[in-house]
Amino acid sequence: MNRRIAVFGTGYLGATHAACMADLGHDVLGVDVDEGKLAKLAAGELPFYEPGLPEVLRRNIDAGRLRFTTSYQDAAEFADVHFIAVGTPQKRGELAADLRYVDAVIETLAPMLVRPAIIFGKSTVPAGTAARLRKRLRALSPVGDRVELAWNPEFLREGFAVQDTLHPDRIVLGVDPTTSGGEAETAAREVYAAQLGEGIPFLVTDLATSELVKTAANAFLATKISFINAIAEVCEATGADVTQLADAIGHDARIGRRFLNAGIGFGGGCLPKDIRAFIAMAGELGAGQAFGLLREVDTINMRRRNKMVELAREVAGGSFIGARVAVLGAAFKPESDDVRDSPALNISGQIQLQGAAVSVFDPEAMQNAREVFPTLHYASDVQAACVGADVVMVLTEWRHFVDLDPNDLAAVVRQRIMIDGRNCLDPRRWRDAGWIYRGIGRP
Numbered sequence: 001m002n003r004r005i006a007v008f009g010t011g012y013l014g015a016t017h018a019a020c021m022a023d024l025g026h027d028v029l030g031v032d033v034d035e036g037k038l039a040k041l042a043a044g045e046l047p048f049y050e051p052g053l054p055e056v057l058r059r060n061i062d063a064g065r066l067r068f069t070t071s072y073q074d075a076a077e078f079a080d081v082h083f084i085a086v087g088t089p090q091k092r093g094e095l096a097a098d099l100r101y102v103d104a105v106i107e108t109l110a111p112m113l114v115r116p117a118i119i120f121g122k123s124t125v126p127a128g129t130a131a132r133l134r135k136r137l138r139a140l141s142p143v144g145d146r147v148e149l150a151w152n153p154e155f156l157r158e159g160f161a162v163q164d165t166l167h168p169d170r171i172v173l174g175v176d177p178t179t180s181g182g183e184a185e186t187a188a189r190e191v192y193a194a195q196l197g198e199g200i201p202f203l204v205t206d207l208a209t210s211e212l213v214k215t216a217a218n219a220f221l222a223t224k225i226s227f228i229n230a231i232a233e234v235c236e237a238t239g240a241d242v243t244q245l246a247d248a249i250g251h252d253a254r255i256g257r258r259f260l261n262a263g264i265g266f267g268g269g270c271l272p273k274d275i276r277a278f279i280a281m282a283g284e285l286g287a288g289q290a291f292g293l294l295r296e297v298d299t300i301n302m303r304r305r306n307k308m309v310e311l312a313r314e315v316a317g318g319s320f321i322g323a324r325v326a327v328l329g330a331a332f333k334p335e336s337d338d339v340r341d342s343p344a345l346n347i348s349g350q351i352q353l354q355g356a357a358v359s360v361f362d363p364e365a366m367q368n369a370r371e372v373f374p375t376l377h378y379a380s381d382v383q384a385a386c387v388g389a390d391v392v393m394v395l396t397e398w399r400h401f402v403d404l405d406p407n408d409l410a411a412v413v414r415q416r417i418m419i420d421g422r423n424c425l426d427p428r429r430w431r432d433a434g435w436i437y438r439g440i441g442r443p
């Protein structure tokens with residue numbers, strides 16, 4: 001059954017969700033406070049890079065199933081299913097999540113809900129948020145208990161957002177078991193009928209469990225990355241090769257090979273802030289001791305960035321003064337233009353502050369990078385970034401960089417020194433072409 005859906009927040013998560021829900025046949029209204037973003041979306045233009053999403057967006061705008069507005073009133077009148085997809089960034093100067101945008105959706109929308117409706121939260125929030133918002137929603141809505149709030153955490157990966165939304169690994173729904181949670185489950189089953197028809201696992205939990213599933217999943221992934229980076233430090237001390245080691249342990253199905261790539265660590269708009277919010281929440285709940293673990297995960301991750309700067313300085317001859325460094329990659333990962341907490345940009349900034357001339361190139365993230373780090377130099381392509389370079393660094397593993405020809409690049413650099421911050425290049429190819437190759441945790 002097709003539903004009338006409103007999605008609040010049309011960033012990476014919300015724009016994807018809105019377009020994909022329309023693609024499933026629902027009638028969808030995307031709501032945001034950013035008029036510039038909405039104007040682009042309404043014109044079928046994506047304000048960020050996400051492979052495959054522009055086609056889904058345009059197809060559904062053209063079919064009349066997808067519209068955008070700033071008006072909460074329109075959304076309240078139009079939809080009976082609402083998704084919250086606004087940001088939950090880290091609070092300034094604190095580890096905790098900033099919930100003001102999520103709160104604002106409820107405070108604005110609830111008084112306008114004059115007939116029964118279901119609100120699904122998708123944003124990543126600390127446990128306890130959904131129960132609090134549910135109480136507030138029912139207090140503010142003129143129809144009181146006839147509005148329901150459930151939590152439906154989102155696990156999509158940027159770069160694979162369409163695939164992950166239309167064919168997720170699982171759907172988690174947190175409901176309040178004491179009252180009308182059943183209505184939320186019924187609505188979710190209708191919204192996600194196509195996914196359920198594919199046999200995708202559907203797990204119904206209480207509210208707190210659903211919130212924790214998301215933060216625990218991110219904490220586990222972050223731990224896996226920092227684990228292999230800690231092993232990489234040991235490999236460096238012993239002359240072992242962390243890539244071979246990861247291949248070998250990854251064959252064990254209990255361990256698995258994915259997320260075991262040593263490198264400059266994780267960044268982006270989710271993992272760093274989510275593990276910090278998790279530490280803050282655990283502390284507030286009196287369960288903080290267990291999360292010494294996540295502090296260590298965060299510390300190992302941030303240490304990778306400093307080590308990368310040290311390695312670059314070492315190969316540049318002990319000082320960055322007068323050195324030219326080419327940085328390939330600005331996005332926090334390939335297939336994305338997201339530079340939030342990007343290790344590549346953090347490292348570029350540190351190297352520049354220590355006296356080097358840094359030239360950055362990224363296939364998709366140039367505009368976002370310029371906004372965050374306006375003082376770095378941005379080159380028009382790989383060759384331009386590498387002209388006269390003493391050191392070349394690959395800091396985001398775009399396919400474009402993995403496939404580079406060492407001989408082509410050799411013609412423009414001053415010294416053939418390659419630092420592979422993602423262990424994504426073939427060391428032999430680069431060494432055979434006369435380059436000094438340095439990876440992470442490999443000889």
Ligand SMILES: NC(=O)c1ccc[n+]([C@@H]2O[C@H](COP(=O)([O-])OP(=O)(O)OC[C@H]3O[C@@H](n4cnc5c(N)ncnc54)[C@H](O)[C@@H]3O)[C@@H](O)[C@H]2O)c1
Nearest residue numbers: 009010011012013032033034086087088101104123124154
């Ligand atoms: N980006 C991802 O890959 C991803 C994956 C899973 C979960 N999440 C979670 O989803 C949430 C959103 O993340 P994002 O990456 O899409 O953030 P984002 O910053 O790209 O988008 C947030 C959007 O919300 C809008 N907004 C702010 N206040 C609003 C309000 N009161 N009403 C309507 N719109 C408002 C902003 O203008 C912005 O467009 C976060 O909690 C994040 O942790 C993100």
